[in-house]
Amino acid sequence: MNSLLRGKVWCLDDQVDTDQLIAGKYLTIIDPNELRKHVMEDLLPEFSKKAQPGDIIVAGENFGCGSSREHAPAALAAIGLGAVVANSFARIFYRNCINLGLAAIEVPDIRSHFRAGDIAEIHLSEGYVKNVTQGKEARFPPLPTHILEILDAGGLVNKVRKELGTA
Amino acid sequence: MSGQTLAQKILERASGHAGPRPGEIVVGKVDLAMGHEQGAQAIAPFLQMGAPRVWDPDRVVIAIDHWVPASTEGAAKLHQMLRHFSAEYHLPHFYDVGNHGICHQMLAENGWVVPGDLAVGTDSHTNMLGAMGAFAVGIGPTEFAAVLATGKIWLKVPSSIKINLKGTLGKGVYAKDIVLKVLSQVKTDGARYKALEYHGSTAEGLSMSERFTLSNMTTEMGAKAGMFLPDATTNEYLRSIAKHESHPLLPDADATYEKEYSFDMNGMEPQVACPHSPDNVRPISEVVKEHVKVDQVFLGSCTNARMDDLREAAGIFRGHKVAPGVRFIVSPASTQIYNQCLKEGLIELFTQGGAVFTNSSCSACFGGNMGIIAPDEVCASTSNRNFPGRMGSTKGKIYLMSPAAVALTAIRGEISDPREVL
Numbered sequence: 001m002n003s004l005l006r007g008k009v010w011c012l013d014d015q016v017d018t019d020q021l022i023a024g025k026y027l028t029i030i031d032p033n034e035l036r037k038h039v040m041e042d043l044l045p046e047f048s049k050k051a052q053p054g055d056i057i058v059a060g061e062n063f064g065c066g067s068s069r070e071h072a073p074a075a076l077a078a079i080g081l082g083a084v085v086a087n088s089f090a091r092i093f094y095r096n097c098i099n100l101g102l103a104a105i106e107v108p109d110i111r112s113h114f115r116a117g118d119i120a121e122i123h124l125s126e127g128y129v130k131n132v133t134q135g136k137e138a139r140f141p142p143l144p145t146h147i148l149e150i151l152d153a154g155g156l157v158n159k160v161r162k163e164l165g166t167a
Numbered sequence: 168m169s170g171q172t173l174a175q176k177i178l179e180r181a182s183g184h185a186g187p188r189p190g191e192i193v194v195g196k197v198d199l200a201m202g203h204e205q206g207a208q209a210i211a212p213f214l215q216m217g218a219p220r221v222w223d224p225d226r227v228v229i230a231i232d233h234w235v236p237a238s239t240e241g242a243a244k245l246h247q248m249l250r251h252f253s254a255e256y257h258l259p260h261f262y263d264v265g266n267h268g269i270c271h272q273m274l275a276e277n278g279w280v281v282p283g284d285l286a287v288g289t290d291s292h293t294n295m296l297g298a299m300g301a302f303a304v305g306i307g308p309t310e311f312a313a314v315l316a317t318g319k320i321w322l323k324v325p326s327s328i329k330i331n332l333k334g335t336l337g338k339g340v341y342a343k344d345i346v347l348k349v350l351s352q353v354k355t356d357g358a359r360y361k362a363l364e365y366h367g368s369t370a371e372g373l374s375m376s377e378r379f380t381l382s383n384m385t386t387e388m389g390a391k392a393g394m395f396l397p398d399a400t401t402n403e404y405l406r407s408i409a410k411h412e413s414h415p416l417l418p419d420a421d422a423t424y425e426k427e428y429s430f431d432m433n434g435m436e437p438q439v440a441c442p443h444s445p446d447n448v449r450p451i452s453e454v455v456k457e458h459v460k461v462d463q464v465f466l467g468s469c470t471n472a473r474m475d476d477l478r479e480a481a482g483i484f485r486g487h488k489v490a491p492g493v494r495f496i497v498s499p500a501s502t503q504i505y506n507q508c509l510k511e512g513l514i515e516l517f518t519q520g521g522a523v524f525t526n527s528s529c530s531a532c533f534g535g536n537m538g539i540i541a542p543d544e545v546c547a548s549t550s551n552r553n554f555p556g557r558m559g560s561t562k563g564k565i566y567l568m569s570p571a572a573v574a575l576t577a578i579r580g581e582i583s584d585p586r587e588v589l
Contacts, residue, residue: 025535027205030208042561061356068290070205070307073307091359099307147192160218
């Protein structure tokens with residue numbers, strides 16, 4: 001994975017749970033390209049129509065809390081988001097993002113550095129998030145090697161393929 | 168080196184990595200892997216991974232529960248995928264329609280998780296099995312696929328929080344009230360990435376069913392695992408049902424906890440989690456004063472639909488009717504519990520009072536199957552989450568409380584304090 005990411009920012013506030021990302025009524029849908037049409041249907045209706053590959057979500061505290069549904073990060077990954085950055089993440093959501101190859105980066109207080117529509121630049125291995133529009137920068141500790149390996153492989157499926165020798 | 172927490176002890180055993188420290192990533196051997204409907208999403212990645220077989224079919228349980236029997240074509244397809252997959256990969260432990268129940272309850276009452284285990288499941292409330300003294304953790308379908316392929320999972324060793332519980336529960340105060348009280352302090356993100364251990368005389372005195380309720384809602388605190396220390400109560404529960412040998416572990420007396428909380432149960436009143444967060448907890452006496460009218464009452468979910476819950480609610484509901492204009496939905500946590508209710512006459516007791524007694528499933532808890540609420544409706548529920556839209560309309564309101572409290576609420580049509588009738 002390219003360790004330098006740049007994209008337009010969508011902002012979300014604190015405690016956005018997975019029910020708000022993908023409502024329970026869509027949980028029988030498996031196809032991520034179908035799911036992406038319903039992302040944040042009530043919370044941010046224009047997102048599913050206007051979000052572009054490479055866009056970046058900047059969220060507040062405990063992003064992705066609630067149900068463990070992988071539908072939520074799968075739908076975000078299907079849009080081709082560059083990364084999700086948050087003040088903090090819910091645990092399973094964070095793991096699901098990483099395992100699907102979607103970079104999830106925790107940076108305390110990052111939400112206050114961004115407004116919707118700003119341009120963000122993220123360097124995964126150097127560990128910084130820049131708000132290019134406002135000229136601000138925040139740093140984060142580089143991701144552990146194990147996590148970078150999963151992201152580099154493009155997700156857990158490819159990592160296991162390598163391990164099993166089926167790649 | 169200072170002592171280890173229960174999480175460290177179990178992950179040390181699972182990974183073979185001596186003295187794992189919080190923050191370290193270890194790769195652990197899984198003792199039990201459970202998949203529910205979300206497990207169907209693991210099939211495609213499993214096939215892509217190219218594993219020739221499932222690592223250990225005797226360590227894999229499939230338990231469908233969200234839409235049982237299937238209520239939509241989409242759900243029917245998920246069930247079909249799981250049936251085909253289980254047949255093709257020789258997975259014998261499939262709890263299918265007719266022998267079904269909420270996945271965590273099926274693991275519990277069939278002895279699939281024992282002390283010292285590292286257990287994973289595709290549902291966020293897999294934490295419930297931490298009551299066995301196991302490290303039980305919810306995972307996503309892609310990592311479930313990796314577990315099916317390899318029997319292993321990467322985990323960041325969590326730091327731990329110690330919850331000390333002392334004192335005696337008063338009349339009308341239950342395990343649900345304890346966990347809501349804990350949530351009121353720890354909050355929905357206070358245990359994020361962390362493991363939680365319940366200690367103290369109150370914890371030791373709880374039944375397994377009550378421990379399940381407390382471990383279950385550590386998920387709402389963001390916890391990776393919520394554990395009790397295995398003891399005689401655990402052993403007695405598992406005595407005739409354990410599916411594999413237990414290897415009980417206990418935290419060291421000098422283990423390091425990131426944080427400790429203490430709660431005194433003496434004099435604590437019933438608690439209610441008000442809309443729209445499980446940590447928005449208030450004493451029931453305050454809520455009762457506001458005369459909160461309800462449209463629906465739900466007695467069910469993996470949190471609170473075991474025999475003790477249903478008996479307690481039945482004791483209050485006996486001889487009464489559901490208030491006019493109110494729907495009362497009762498859904499037992501497993502078919503075994505359903506059958507026991509049948510034997511004890513509880514089904515008739517509820518239905519003659521105007522309640523709906525459904526087959527076992529997640530039912531109204533998650534807003535995707537039955538018992539869905541409309542805009543502006545209010546539901547009193549024994550389940551575990553009350554986020555906007557959790558049970559249907561995002562304009563609905565959900566109050567979480569104990570089985571006894573919802574039973575009286577169903578009779579009176581407004582949120583009520585069970586102590587008034589006990």
